Amino acid sequence: MAKTQAEAEIGLEEESGSKAGRILLFAVPILFTVVLVGVLITLMNPNTRNSVLETANKVPVVGSLLPKPTYTPEQQAERQKEQQAASAEATIDKLKAQLEQKNTELKTAQQAQADTQAQVDSLQKKLDDTQAQQEEQQAAAAAAPEEKEGPSDQVKQLARTYGAMSASKAAPILDTLTKEEIAMILNAMSTEQKSAILQRMTADKAAEVSIMLKNASSAAKLESAANAARAAAASAEQPAQKTTANGSLNQDQLSQTFSSMDASSASALLVQMSKTNQTKVLTILKSVDDSTRSNILSQMASTDSETAALLANKLIGG
Structure with missing residues (x-):
């Protein structure tokens, strides 16, 4: 038992000695190197020595074992100037970078402002064009306030009715109307229909109606004049229309x-x-229009030619 403990103690001592030996094995070269570097630095030029020490001090572990660089007052002043110059240059570079960034931002903002202004100008131009167009339309409306209007539906229907008839039949019927009513109806017809009907009218009435058509400013005024003329004619005919x-x-x-x-x-x-009483018959035949009279006499001639011929002779002679 005692032997075993002694062996264990011996083993521990050997293990401790082995660790110490390994540490010394690594530490001795490092120390030697540090001492050698220190000797070499001492022998170097002061400027070179300071440069080497500055570099070596930046190395971990080694830097803590080496002395700090020593500078003369002149060197310290020069080194301080160099540090200030380097700091100033770094500051200038930083300010230049910031200035360049601000210039870029300013250019971007200016471009955005230019785009916005272009859109504003485009919208303003459209607004000005719209206003100018509206003003032109208003000026045109003011210059020609009485723009011609189309005939009413009733007048158009009358014009289609008479237009479907031949001019020889339409003209006698229209001739019984007032000249204002004739102008109102003819105004709603085509030029060819007007010409054909006017040729079948008397020269005086055709001239009067033509002048009314030329001077007409609108279909509405023609209708108003026709209504007024019809009212006046109806008022004048009232006594004649009364029964005896x-x-x-x-x-x-x-x-x-x-x-x-x-x-x-x-x-x-x-x-x-x-x-x-042939006198009454003649009065009746004279009162109807030409077309009705012609149809009656034609029918009468087919049934009683003698009476028809007698009445026709009296109509011609009368």
């Missing part, structure tokens, strides 16, 4: 009555009336 005291029909009523009848019925009735 004994209840007989006037000429207009006779005309409307026989014009609304078919030609064969009117012809038969007038043949019978002519046997007792």
Whole structure:
């Protein structure tokens, strides 16, 4: 038992001695190197020595074993100047970088401002153009306030009705209207239709209607004039349209009555009336329009040619 403990102690001593030996093995070269470097530094030029020491002091472990550089007052002043110059140069470089960055930011801001101004100018130009266009439209409307309007639907319908008829039939019917009403209807027709109908009218009435068409500023004014003329004509015709005291029909009523009848019925009735009073028959035939009169006489000639010829002769002679 005692032998074992002694062996263990011996082993521990040997192990401790081995560790110490290894430490010395590494430490001795380092110390030697440090001493050698220190001797060499001592033998060097002061400037070179200081440079080497500055570099060596930056090395971990080794720097802590070496002495610090020593400078003369002149060297310290020169070194301080160099440090200040280096610091100033670094500051200048930093300021230059900041200035360049600010210039870049300024250029970016200026470009953005230029783009924004271009958009503002474009919108302002569009606004000015729109306002100028509106002013032109307003000026044109003020210069020509009474722009011609189209005829009313009723007048257009009348114009289509008369336009579908031949000029020889439409002209006599229109001739019974006032010249204002004729101008109102013709204004809604084409040039060819106007020309054909005016040729069938009397020269005086065609001239009057043509002048009214030339001077017409709008279809609405023509309609207003036609309405006024019709009202005046109706007012003037009221006494003539009244029945007589004994209840007989006037000429207009006779005309409307026989014009609304078919030609064969009117012809038969007038043949019978002519046997007792030809004067009344002639009055009735004179009251109707040319087309109705022609149809009645044609029908009468087919049934009673003698009576038809007698009445026709009296109409011509009368």
